[in-house]
Amino acid sequence: MISKVYAQNPPTVNLDKEFAYGNLTDLGSTLGHLALPVFGFAATMIVFYFLIAGVKFIVSEGDKTSVQEAKRMITHSLIGFLLLILLFLIVRFIPQFFGLTNFQII
Numbered sequence: 001m002i003s004k005v006y007a008q009n010p011p012t013v014n015l016d017k018e019f020a021y022g023n024l025t026d027l028g029s030t031l032g033h034l035a036l037p038v039f040g041f042a043a044t045m046i047v048f049y050f051l052i053a054g055v056k057f058i059v060s061e062g063d064k065t066s067v068q069e070a071k072r073m074i075t076h077s078l079i080g081f082l083l084l085i086l087l088f089l090i091v092r093f094i095p096q097f098f099g100l101t102n103f104q105i106i
Contacts, residue, residue: 032104
């Protein structure tokens with residue numbers, strides 16, 4: 001026969017004491033600290049993609065397929081930039097929309 005087992009309080013792990021993570025005490029604060037660098041990296045990649053498309057457009061020498069591909073890349077980079085701005089604004093203002101006063105993602 002199986003005896004009853006009762007749950008206990010789960011052990012808490014304080015990341016800044018267990019590991020050398022400074023003020024990152026939980027997953028939420030860690031993701032909060034990673035959000036801005038991720039947005040910055042994505043913006044940098046979009047700018048590089050745009051610059052590569054511009055160089056492709058310049059060196060296409062009037063070849064219709066190369067010009068079309070470069071225009072497509074430029075369009076994709078602009079759409080990516082607009083989506084990144086939209087995502088940033090959504091993440092930034094979601095707490096205010098739901099009335100959370102002491103909560104901030106970015």
